[in-house]
Amino acid sequence: MARPALAVGTSWYPEQWPEANWNTDLAMMKAAGFNTVRIGEFAWSRMEPAEGQFDFAWLDRAVAAAARHGMQVVLGTPTAAPPAWLTQNYPDTLRVDEDGKRATHGARRHFSFASARYRDLARRVAAEMAKRYAHDARVIGWQIDNEVGPPSFDTEAVARWHAFLKARYGDIATLNTRWATEYWSQRYDDFDQVPLHATGQQNPALLLDFKHFTTATWTDYVMNQTRAIRAQADPRQFVTTNTMFWNAGFDHFVLHRDLDLASWDNYIPNGRPDWVANGANHDLVRGYKQRNFWLMETQPGRVDWVPVNRALDPGQVRELAWQAIGHGADAVLYWQWRPARNGQESYHGSLLGQDGKPNPILAEVASTAREIGAASAALADTAPVAKVAMLFSYDSRWAIDLQPLNKNFDPIREFTDFYRPVRIAAQGVAVLPVDADLARYPLVIAPSLNVLTKSQADHLADYVRGGGHLVLGPRSGMKDDANALWPDRQPGPLAPMLGARVDQFYALDVPVGLTGSPGGTASVWAETLVPDTPDVTVLSRYADPGGWLDKKPAIVTRSLGKGSITYVGAWLDPDAMRTLADQVLARAKVEPLLRGVHPDVEVSARAGAGRCVFVLINHGGQAHAVSLPGTARVVAGTFSNSVLQPHEVGVVEVTGTACQ
Amino acid sequence: MARPALAVGTSWYPEQWPEANWNTDLAMMKAAGFNTVRIGEFAWSRMEPAEGQFDFAWLDRAVAAAARHGMQVVLGTPTAAPPAWLTQNYPDTLRVDEDGKRATHGARRHFSFASARYRDLARRVAAEMAKRYAHDARVIGWQIDNEVGPPSFDTEAVARWHAFLKARYGDIATLNTRWATEYWSQRYDDFDQVPLHATGQQNPALLLDFKHFTTATWTDYVMNQTRAIRAQADPRQFVTTNTMFWNAGFDHFVLHRDLDLASWDNYIPNGRPDWVANGANHDLVRGYKQRNFWLMETQPGRVDWVPVNRALDPGQVRELAWQAIGHGADAVLYWQWRPARNGQESYHGSLLGQDGKPNPILAEVASTAREIGAASAALADTAPVAKVAMLFSYDSRWAIDLQPLNKNFDPIREFTDFYRPVRIAAQGVAVLPVDADLARYPLVIAPSLNVLTKSQADHLADYVRGGGHLVLGPRSGMKDDANALWPDRQPGPLAPMLGARVDQFYALDVPVGLTGSPGGTASVWAETLVPDTPDVTVLSRYADPGGWLDKKPAIVTRSLGKGSITYVGAWLDPDAMRTLADQVLARAKVEPLLRGVHPDVEVSARAGAGRCVFVLINHGGQAHAVSLPGTARVVAGTFSNSVLQPHEVGVVEVTGTACQ
């Protein structure tokens, strides 16, 4: 069968139901407009009921049944849920938490990410699956494990930690220097003396390297299975692993380096979506590989793991599906199809009830799936348009989380506060790692690039020298990648280019005023800047009579040829952030894709060979006009007479104009 | 001496004081109108100062001294407080918490409920006590242990857990099916693989069975001592164990099956009583054996174990004593008489100070005790009157607590919200297990019967077919007793009789409106009902413009012959709950015992052979008239001219009329 440009479907757990049910369920999926199922993750005890004894006959039948109903298949390796025999035979494979408590059977992710034995067993089951399905035309790709994340503190993890540090620093003297271990007599004589810690009153150097360690270990864990599959798989089969929103467990850019595809699980836990914040996360996932991605799971209504598991309102599940596509998703899969009659997630949102009958949400999902099918051809081989890049740095996020100084400084919230007005104004933002190629973005914003290596600084300086406009947020350029203070004050290695330095930073318990443009208020954080070059322009100053901040520069900017560098030393209020966004967009000559659109209407565009497809979503409660350039053809949704009704979606192909 | 119909007294700890003090204390008790003391619980180290060496001489003298002052004696077995030699000699008897930490000496309840060794030692001390006092006329009964409850996670507990599961399911395949262990590869090959857990991310089937396990183990623990006593005791000596308010540690209906008497410890921790909620708990305790019960402990003023240990207001200790009697208590014992000079409870409310002089509360308690004495003859051999039954199911409570979906769904609060208007209107409610004989109750209400077995459903269906009126609250009929979803939607096995099903349930973060009768609002929880039978009547619908709930049925009812079944899909506001109560009481033709009584006045009635005694308590701040039928004789309290003053109590025997 031809692979559809846009996948839509669900996770299916045939192992949970009698085979007699399968055809009914699959027929309902087909009727709902689905074309894709994900199968197999968590089914280890069915695939390998006893050690070394494999049974794939049921899976063969499930894949065949799915295909008969027009479903392409993504196979998940089942390693997030080891069977009881495994952890009984090999108790050392069980995860140990930071307090030394060993996990038990019955939940999931209870294995140690460091266990060599577990790697062997996981590789074997993945290889066995690959042997059987690597050349199966019905199988389009592979998902490794499921939502990897929690580290382990067992003895193998400790040994890997020491090996990791040795590989990173070479000799212990280097570690001692980078970590500044003369402080509190921390000096290590040997790597083996370094304790493994994720939390607690430890050197922030150690704690940041813990994150580097989990990144390396999880990457190695995923690649272990990836290699086993790639050794046999058709090249057309992709390999991915599904990740979680804003997950801080490891550096996602690193983990995705050698995977084919990014995919993630988008949940709105409290059922009250903030569409801009959610869009930022899509853009981050797209940035992992700077390529379109999959929405591997999303909720049909509600989740079951927060204090109040409110359902999304009617229409919002559809809005979220189209938002994902607008931001670069090529697939939308719902979780879950039908709840198991028992087990931890029987209350989770689902498309059917346990009785196999539709839940109310299924009608909306099916209608959305049919729309996606209708728009599939237009959206084939298109990618989102963005002329602004925002830099996201896991090291920076971690460094701030480890030493917040102000508990209200949440780097994700600060990133989102910067992102919000830029996304609304520019209608397309790429979220990238610091070392990405930035040349095609006239504007680059790094909200709080706390950790900034010398080579990253050089890369950004080159960008500015090449005519780019760089905006740095507060706390930028403070640390190196061992979490050490740069010998120079912020922005450290970029201070010479900025021509200004941060004289002092302050944690605020109440807001202070700002004069100039942007004016308004600063809260949570304020830095005083001192220009040391005449051509630095002060945009804003603090108004704090009697206080340290009074009249000190808060935002400075400097032009360098056609480019510029701007440093924002304060966490701005939303209006000030909007003023700032307008200024820097104007300076970088970034125009919106569509002018005059109300801020409640999300505008995304995907461009392909000669095509431009707008995805328009009205997240608000009022109708709004949207004026499109060129000749518009509605390929999905209900956009008519240039008006978008409340909670409506319009997917419109525009010809006669390129996406700007 | 003749055993008084109503016992009144206190716990007495002679072991804490020099014998020289005993007579003074006992004389003060007698002067206070007391006729009963509880002795012995916690005194193991005095009864058995070294292993196998028993010393009851002091206890003989204490029982004799008590009797000399007119006190009948309840003896407590001391097993809640093992001596230091015991846990030192047998450290394996010490309780282990879920994190693996072993308890130490110095507190109480630090033994493992699963330890065979502890059972042996506890049985021996109980048998030694029984040997001495089983035929002692002064000893009227026995209390086993004290407030049993906390489970243990030691290796013996794990072994008992496996044996329990094997006994419950027979073979592992049945457990796998009932628990749906294909989910997350949980499948067990052997009972020995099943971990012992009370909390954490485990299968809710396992976690509910943990509660069944603690029920079985505590019941067995209590019966171990009960058997040792019964083997010797006079039949006139009762055996009980004192339990705690709304304690969720085990199924109290099961634990009481083979005890003679229910008794409990009624505390108002914050000193601000909600009399209706407190009355509900009395009714539950009475329901354990559907027989009058004992108030084994209650507070003289304040407790010492909450953040702010406020004392009850003047008059409230008396109100609470009479409330207990109105709801079926045949005894009221105060805790504590006099504080030990040191130890964990030296700040707890007491009748004397540590100096042996009265505390201010003693005057109120003594006056109440004398009233109780005066009313004793009238109340002898009477039992509370109730024409409405409410069903309480530990399985349902646990199942909801394990998977609340909305953190604000507290099953006890929801039970109380249903109970409140019904108790005020009907002036008598029995709280019963689901399998109780319901025939004599025209109205039966099950607030949230989440777990409903097939046989329970049949029992309730029989009740309706027999002309009964059954009201089910939200979340009813969802699960079987392995915590698995019924294949049919709610109310599962009762859905055919209801002629309607729950289409979808929603956790609410803000209230939604209700139209119809009852109208008002729903909060926390809302279910949409779909009738599939023409004779189903929709009483209320949601008003939720633009939302999933809008215009969907919230409450439906169906008549079946003389009976009816009603399903309430939402958590109603207090006014709506009152409207509903009035409707269903009217439908079931349940009349109040006394008409026109203000809601602040609690009306209870106890009926005996040809007698009807009203216990009237004005919990409010205003005087209220109460009109009694027939000829009234005030046997206690200050009810005169048919008026009850604020915070006053009237105990009135009415002749010439039966309790309705």
Place this chain on the structure above:
Amino acid sequence: MARPALAVGTSWYPEQWPEANWNTDLAMMKAAGFNTVRIGEFAWSRMEPAEGQFDFAWLDRAVAAAARHGMQVVLGTPTAAPPAWLTQNYPDTLRVDEDGKRATHGARRHFSFASARYRDLARRVAAEMAKRYAHDARVIGWQIDNEVGPPSFDTEAVARWHAFLKARYGDIATLNTRWATEYWSQRYDDFDQVPLHATGQQNPALLLDFKHFTTATWTDYVMNQTRAIRAQADPRQFVTTNTMFWNAGFDHFVLHRDLDLASWDNYIPNGRPDWVANGANHDLVRGYKQRNFWLMETQPGRVDWVPVNRALDPGQVRELAWQAIGHGADAVLYWQWRPARNGQESYHGSLLGQDGKPNPILAEVASTAREIGAASAALADTAPVAKVAMLFSYDSRWAIDLQPLNKNFDPIREFTDFYRPVRIAAQGVAVLPVDADLARYPLVIAPSLNVLTKSQADHLADYVRGGGHLVLGPRSGMKDDANALWPDRQPGPLAPMLGARVDQFYALDVPVGLTGSPGGTASVWAETLVPDTPDVTVLSRYADPGGWLDKKPAIVTRSLGKGSITYVGAWLDPDAMRTLADQVLARAKVEPLLRGVHPDVEVSARAGAGRCVFVLINHGGQAHAVSLPGTARVVAGTFSNSVLQPHEVGVVEVTGTACQ
């Protein structure tokens, strides 16, 4: 060089920086007006890089460099931070927390205070330091360890606990009696059975003795090193240890008994100082030895260990320095000079940045240092003036914290509420242990002397009989020093002298009224007093209609010769507290040092041979006049024309008048 009367300086960590930096840093210190550095604490791994191999050459050079720049040196023993080789070679020296978790390397204070091995190693390094610097004129004193505090629960600690209890009680029967172990069968047959606990549901007797145990163990820990130093040191070298504000870890009066000097670390974590509360802590530290003390650390702006680490406002660092001196500090040292480039405290406030350039705060600190230098001669050999004593009892604080009954009863807050109006009115308060010589104070206030031994009661009774005026706050005289209730009601052994007793105490959840003088309200706590002697005067009664408290005495007083004893049974509101303070000050004929001073102006006086120096600090936002007696000479600050500007300091020597 001549030792300056007032030391001013900073902690200096030469081991963290290349020697090439040293001269620059020291020259900047000198330019800032500093005369003192503290060196060495935390540098164990530099002093003893491998076991038994000592290297002090670098320290020699550092001391010499400091001296070259005019800095006198305080040497810290480095034992708060054991080297990695130490804890690797002797893992038993690592601290174990109450849950049994052993500490790891990389933080500080991770040693067991009970380890004999650690004592040996600590003594050796201290002795080696002493050998080298005991006769070094540049070294003026020694600091033992750093902020000692956290206990350990390892097996050596348990053994020491048993030995401690045996030493305290002699035989186990005495312990059983004092602890009242008949309660809950706690009776111990042997000291070895007593578990070591700091928290949990244990006998409050055990938990209070745990505090006595930590006091004894930490004192012994500090004296171990003190003895090693004193064996060699010149008598002119002082020995101290720096303590923390209101630290409840041990009894500071006991710990300081055999030290030369008290010193402490004064931090204002949230950057919002309450000057009166901070002053109370200074007075407590001065009370440790009833001698002037050192401010060993204080913050240049902000700390880094609270949720929001706000910086002090401009001027406040200066105010705090002078406040310390006004209350008896003879030294002010800032922490930290310059942040290490990595490590746990790189965000802490500092005088330089990591780049070695000044932070904004340095200008204020340098100006303050120069002022201190200017005032040094005038303040030499002076001590603060106080005519009121307040008693602080660690036993009482602990006893209340262990059994608060009302979570809002914070003994430190209650102490401060009593202190506030007294300090403002009397302009000088000594905070003393209960057994201090009180004869020279006309007024003594004990805010909540919960634990009161017989000998302490006798001491206080003697004070009253000698003409003193004693005021006891709520909860006083309730317990003995085993945390047992006195057989008599409060104030226990002082009840006969008071001629009244507490009939009952109540935890309040809302305030109640007070009539009489003081009138107002009581909150948190209320005791009803019953006079049993005719000459007792009731000052205030409760107004609580319908409640237990209504019309009962709340405050009573009794004159005895020229003296008096007053008992305050309630926690008074601020106005009532002020009325009470005025009354008792008037009765004791305590006059303010300076009349008519606005409450925002802190007045302290230090008196020496014929000299009286006032330290005046305007903590408010308005200018205020201050009228001085005699001839005034401004020795520091900006006091002119008898007016103190907002946030200004005036240090004024007055001749022609003694401090009153």
